[in-house]
Structure formats: structure tokens, C-alpha cells
Amino acid sequence: MSFNDRRDGFIGQVDWILVGLYLALTLIGWMHVWSAVPGQERLSPFDLSSEAGKQFAWLIICLLVGAAVLLTDTKLLFAFRWPLYGFGLALLLVVLVIGQEVGGNKSWIVLNSFIKIQPSEFAKYFTALALAGYLATPLHLAPPAGRWPGFFWIFMAPITLVMVFADVLLGQGLQMKRVVYWLKAFALIGIPAVLVLAEKDTGSTLVYAAFVLALFRFGLYLIMLYLGLGLAFLFLTSLVVQPWILILGLVLVSIAVWLFLLGRSRKAILPLGFFLVLLSLFTLGGRWVFDTVLLPHQRTRIMVLFDPDLDPKGSGWNVNNSKMAIGSGSWLGKGFLNGTLTQLKFVPKQHTDFIFSAIGEQWGLAGTTVVILLFLTLMMRLILRAEMQRSPFAKAFGYIVACVLFFHFFMNVGTTIGLAPAVGVPLPFVSYGGSSLLGFTLLLFTFIKLDAHNLEVLR
Amino acid sequence: MENRQRIYLVLMVLVGLIFWVRLFFLQGLDDRFKLAADTYSIRRLVNQPLRGNIFDRNGKVLATNDFAFDLMVIPSETQVMDTVALATLTEVPLEEMRKAWAKVIKNIEKKRRYKRQPQPLIRDLSQKSIAAFQEKMFRFPGLYVEKRSVRRYPEPFAAHALGYAREADASVLESDSYYQPGDYVGVAGIERAYESQLRGIKGVRKVYVDVRNNEKGSYMDGVYDTLPVPGSDLTTTLDIELQKYGEQLMQGKRGAIVAIEPATGEILVLVSSPSYDPNWMVGRNLRQHYGSLILNPGKPMLNRAVMDGYPPGSTFKVMNAMLGLQGGVINPSTVVPCGGGFRLSAAHTVGCHGHPNADLRFSITTSCNAYYCHVFNELTKTGANPRQAYSAWYEGAKRFGFGTKLGTDIPEAKTGLLPSPEYYDRVHGKGKWRGLTIISLGIGQGELKANALQIANLAATIANRGYFISPHLGKALNGKPLPDTTFKKNYTRIDTSHFQIAWEGMYGAVHKPGGTAKVARLDSISVYGKTGTAQNPHGKDHSVFMAFAPSNKPRIAIGVLVENGGFGATYAAPIASLIMEKYLTDTITRPALQERMLQTRLE
């Protein structure tokens, strides 16, 4: 590693813009958790028996934790990344055994009536540490591929195939070392993801896709990003468009790509054919998976994206009401604590997954614009700072934090305005919930700490 | 590689932009939500639980539920309404509809109900009217239909024991916050006594409704909603077949029958005559029958079995015999010369019928007045002064249940009248009364008032040789017997052995020469009885009879009171005898007697 042992400041040079954005978002969150209660039931925002009071207590705890992180020697986090990762996995295993079901997810450890812990929020942090540590050793410095047991290949077969064909398609020749390097990264992300999936926590599982998003910065085949976006697009369109039309479209696109992008290379025919078949199969299979594999409530969550009136009293109900609350906010909103629908508790889970609708109703387009701008500034600032990191660990960590926040932002706000399926992820720093607030605080402040010592890192 | 940073920035800006455009349309341009949002409201819907069923001791259904439909209104949500159209649609006379609206408005003006609170507009609509209304419901915001269960009594008997439930009135609403306007509450009989068990627990559902009265889903995903819990099923102690027989025998007569199982205090029969069909107290029937029930000179609504009652007459003598023995003023061989009566003074004598001189046993058998005037007179001499002695007798009589409600679960139970020492102080002046002043208490006349329940209970106490279990109608809830502690065991504090002579005397009254109740005799079973006649200053005396049977572990104790029936042996004893025979042998061996009783009309 390349940390300098000589340090002039104990804390270093903190990026106060990030800290300021953090404070702004957490305070907005706390305010609106407080507002999302019928007027006559509203206690003081500091009353510990109310959700707002609990959120305030958690906020204090998180500020202390954030300060503690700023005082910690980050070398420790790097050194202990594997034990911490192991600890995260152990927590996830424990929750599988003794976890309690809260709202359909068996992802909670209930200590007492006040403290419920959701280990998946912390596992996210530990996975981020481990992954950043792994990415800190870039591909060209990584050890040779070596031999891997057969089951590893079988388990990873689909991804391996995609990568092998991508290598060929890009005309770079097959590099086993590269394939293995990324397979290990996928395994690192995949193990906690599978454990979280076993807790039936769809939202938290999907969040691990955010880690994959970060990998592209470090050289993961971009074709996989396009393939991923393409698959998502295909999956959704296959639900409303006849599959054969889609396949026809795919064939035409493939021919166009071969003609104009790949220079009619003969070598590219096989891999391109492979992707075409893969996408076609997916198009046909997507509908089948949708109809047979997905559970009915998962199906409706997706279908209401196309038809909000499909399930007006079920999952469409939440989204519909959320849209109605946001829409009724108009340009400038109804004023703080004057949200009539918020007061009616019209939007279920409004203080957690649907907190954005409380902001939208009370502050209108003005308020939602501010929140979106705050998030964009935060995420883009993270990307910009991450790019400037001299330590590859800090850089990777910065990208991971930005991607995790981006994914949550996309899924959460997208759900409240009917643009993403309602899988139930919190809005970082804003939604009610101690575990998630603490998890995001750890992620952000760890990066702020790494960033604070950027100038001390020797090249 | 460096340019890959741009992918992230572009992706983020793109998503931010898409979201913002979406919000711009949603919040800025789209008016749909603004209209809808402020017109929603929350409605609290109550799911009434089914009232518990009531069974007789053999599992026959006495009370169960049917359905009725009410048209409900939430005044705060109504708009100018076409009353004529509503009346036509629901087939309710326009006049009734207008009156109903006036009542709703009055309820609000008098602050009896809030504007936001649902209240019934028209009750008991027909299925057909309901269907017609529901089709056009959207035209009447603030109105909706509520399905409600109503009581049905499959057997048209035992009206007084069962009681009835009716819409909670202002006083109930004020005293118990459980009840909302339109709720039903048991106000008489078993329906009242076991109201809290029979009523169950209301379910509550909070829903959003839009201006067109459509439900738009559950408030808070239904976390505050509760399901109604049906009321408990109550098994009563009544034997409905015997009850029916009792009511038939009392046809055309005023009076009461109470039969008790002595060992348990369970009331087998509780007849008050004239009676009525309990279904008359339900819904639209009530409007039809209420007038006649109130105007009937026989006062069918009055529960004669537990009212204040009449002097218990000679049945009271058995109790005085026991108090006399316990007080030591007589013993079984004490003979009191009768000679036509008890001489109070030169001018006054309490008369008696002609009979041989009597010892204690025969005095019960032949019901000698002189004997019991003597016993009572002697008892009032046992203390430091007559008042103190009388107080001791008064407490003793109370322990037999006179002047008390017996600890029964019948809500209408009255105490009757057992004059207290203070009472006589008021009437005659302190220190100005003694045994002879109030001698008629010795023979169960005078100010005394007792009802059929107390007289039957006296028979049960004698059958138990010294104690009674508070007579009651409730037996089990949801098949689980009520706890033993529910009904108290009450001791008379008379030695058990003293009751032997009471048994023998009462046996003699039915089975021996000189007995007053030979009409009550059964061939196969020993019956222990005592006749009585309650003096009636307003007309013909009332016929009283108490009895129990058989000799080995008495299974039934009975008290019968027939108003204006004359001597106890005339009507009360035969009726009691027929009921005991039916209960104990399930046959009637004296059809002629039965026929005579059934045909007799004293009204």
C-alpha cells in the first residue's frame, strides 16, 4: 500500500461540501419523517417514542460515528477488510437463523422494541471495503489466473461465457487472467447478495447490482453494461410487445452493428451470433420467467409500471397514492406540515420507502427539484473526488459509494413517481431507519476520511 | 480508461433529468391529482359482531341471528339530496323519509351525534330496496347500506327470561362509551344480564373514500383494522319444553311459575303470565306490537316471577317453623292448642280452620294459623325487647332470601318486602310495637311481599336442608360452565337436622289425611308441598304453592303463584304438580286435571 506514515493533520483535509450535503439530506429526512404523521398524533420531533424522535437519536449516533470514522486510522479498515467482510457474511447467516420478519422480509435482528438491526445494511459497507481493497490491485498487477476448482467455473459459467465472447468480439484475444480477475470480483459481490436474497429482501439484493456498476470504471467489459441495460429494456418491453417483433428488431440491430461498427469482421460473427441468440432466448424466456418464476406480487410490482390502475388496492395502490401525493403538491407545495394526504397517512410506508412523496406534497416541484439537485451534486462530487484519488483503494471505494447511492436514489425516487418497480429500498440519508442511516453514514464518512488524506498519499 | 468517468456522470445526469421531467409533468402540468387529492376522506366502518346464541339446558336454540339492512347516513358528507327520489328508490313512504331526515338533523342540533358520525336513516330495509339503492348509490353521497344482524327467537316462549335487545338510547350512550348510536344493547332478561358476553367485540375498518362514495382501499394498509369477534354462546339453565308446558298451563291466568334445581340453583322454568312472543320485541315487529303490549291490562311486559309480589301466605310458615326450632321456642313435640284460632285480644282472633290439635309436623301438614302465631309471638319475646328479638327474626328470614334479590342473575329481580325493624318504628313509633302488633308475619300475611322466585327458592332451601345456591339462568359460555364461584352458596344457619320435620310436614300436606295439598300427589313419587293463600284486599285471594320432589336428592323445587286463584290448593298446587310430574316422569297421568288447568280462564 502507498499510505504515507508521516501525517500532518490527524483528521486531514475534510471535504466540507460532502459533509454539508450529508447534513442537508439527513435534516430534510428528519423533518419529513416528523411531518409524515397525522397532525393530532404528532409529538415533539425529539420525543423518543415517535419515529421522528428515534430518527433524531439515530442522527446523533451517526454524527458521532461519522466523527469517529474521521478520527480512525483508515489503514486499519484496509487491513481488516477481510475479517470485516467475513463478519458481514456471518451477520447475514445469523439473521437467516434468528432473524425476524418485519414487513415480509426476514432481514431483521430485533434486540428490543427500540432497536431493530438490519444486518444487510452493514454487510453493504463491509462488502464495499472488501471490493475496494480487491480493486486496489489492478488487473495488470494481479497474480496469474492459477487453477480454479470445477464448481467455480460451473457456478460462474454464464458470466464467463459472456466475458469470453466479449474478449473475442472486441478482437482482444482471450485473456484467462482477465476473466478470472473479474470472476473473483463477481464472487465477492455475489456471496452476500445470495445471502440477502435468501432473506427474501428483494430490494437489498438488487442493491448489490450497484457494486457491479462500479466495476466498469476499473476495466470491466463495457459490453456487459450495454448488455445489462439492453436486457432490462428487453425484459420490460417483452411484457408489452410481441416477442417475435423484438427478435426481428434484435436481428436488424445486430446486422447494423456488424456492418457499421465491427467492420464486417469475420471473427466477430460467432460472438455476435452468440449475443443475438442470448438476447433472443432472453426475450422468449423473459416472458416465461415473468409468468412462471416470479411470484404474483412481484409480477404486479412490475406490471403497475405500465398500468397504475392494474392493482389499485395492492402494490399499485402505494405507487398510485404516492404519485397522487406528489402530484397534489403542484409547483410550490402545500406548505410544511400542511400535506393533507400526508396527514391522512394516505401513502403507506411514507416515512420509510415513500418519504419522497411527503417532500413532494409539502414543497411541490420546488422541493423535489432541490432534493434531486442535492443528490446529483452529492453523487457527482463523489465521482469527481474519487477520480482524483491517488490511492487506488480510495478511488475504488469512492466509486462504490457513488454507485450505491445512485442505485438507491434511482430505485427509491423512481418508485415514488412510478418509473421503477416498487422493490422497497430506502432513500439514502432521508428515509426513516437507523440501520440504513448508519450504513450510509459509514460509507460516506469512510470515503471522506480516505479523501482527507489524499494529498498525503505518495505516488 | 479515464473517459469511463464520463459514463457515470452522464448516467447520473440522465436519470436526474428524466426524474425531473417526470416531476414537472406530475406536479406542474397534471391537474388530475390536485382535484382528487383533497376530496378523499377516511371513513371508519364498524363491523358488528354476531351476537352470541342462547341455548336451553338441552341445547335447543332459544335466540339466534337473522340479517337486516339499514340505510346509514354521514351528515357531513351529504349534499342537497332528492328526498323524493330516495324514498321512491327505497320504497319508503315519503312522509317516513322526511321524518327520518328531521330526526337526523335534530340529533346533530341536540349534539347527540357528530356531523361526521354515521347514523341510521331508515332501518330494516328490504333486500329489494337495498339492491335498487345500491345501483344508484353514487347519486347519494354520504349514504350507504349497513348489514346488521337482528335477533330471532325460534321458540315463542320464555320472553321474560330471555328479555330483549334494542337500540341503545341516550342514557346507555352516555354511560358506556362502547355503544355508538344505532348499536343494539340487551335491556332486559338474559340479553341484559349477559350483554357483555353476548355482544362480542366490534371490528373496525378504516378506509379511504372518494367523493363518489367509492372505497379506495384501507387506511394505513389496514394495520389499525380489527376483525369482529362474535359474542359468546350462552347456555341457559332453562328447560324450554318444561317452560312451554308451564306457559300453556298458565294460559288465561295471571301469575308466575319458577322451578329450580335445588342442588345447583339452576332455574328450570321461569313463567310470567300473561306473556308474549319474544320476537315481538325485534325490529319492525316492535312497532307493530309495542302498543298492545303496553296497553294490555295484564301488563305482559311485567316479569311477575321476580316482581315485588304478594304475601307468601302459609308457605312462609315452614320457614317460621325452622326459625322457631333454631330459636328454641318450640321442639318437634310442642303442641299448640288451636281451637279455631289465635286469640289476640278479647275482640280479635286470627282464625283457623277446624282440625285436631297439632304438633309441629302436623301444624305444617294442616297449616295451623294458631300454631305459627304462637311461634312468632314466642320468638319476639326471646330478646331484651321485642325490637331486638324481631331484628333477630328479620335477619333469619333474610337468610332464607326474603327481602333480598337472592343473588340471582335476573336483572329485573326485586327484593319483595320483608319489613325491617326501622320500618315498624316508622309505622307504629319507636318502642310502640311488639310481637302481637305484627303477628300476621307468623302466617305469611301483612306487609310481607314475596315473588314466585323467592317462594321456589324457599322450597329449594328446605330440599337442601338449610342452604340455597343463588337461583340463576346462566349455565355455560361457549360450552364452558360458568365458574362455581359465580353463584353464591347461601346458608340459613339453621341446623340441618331441623329440616327433617319440615320435610315430614310437607310430605304430610300432600300425602297424609288432613293435608292441604293432596291434589299435588303423585302415585310414584314423594312430593313435599305447602299451600298458601295470599290475602288480596282488592279482590279474590291469590293462590300460592311451593313444593319439591323426589325424596332422594330432590331434583326440582317449584313455586307457583296464581293471581285471584283463591286457595293454594285450587290452582297453584295442581299446576305445580303437573309440571313436576312432567319433569320427573315425562308423562301425564292425570289428563283430566291437565285439561282443567289448561282450560281455566281467570282473567
Ligand SMILES: [Zn+2]
Ligand atoms: Zn289451627
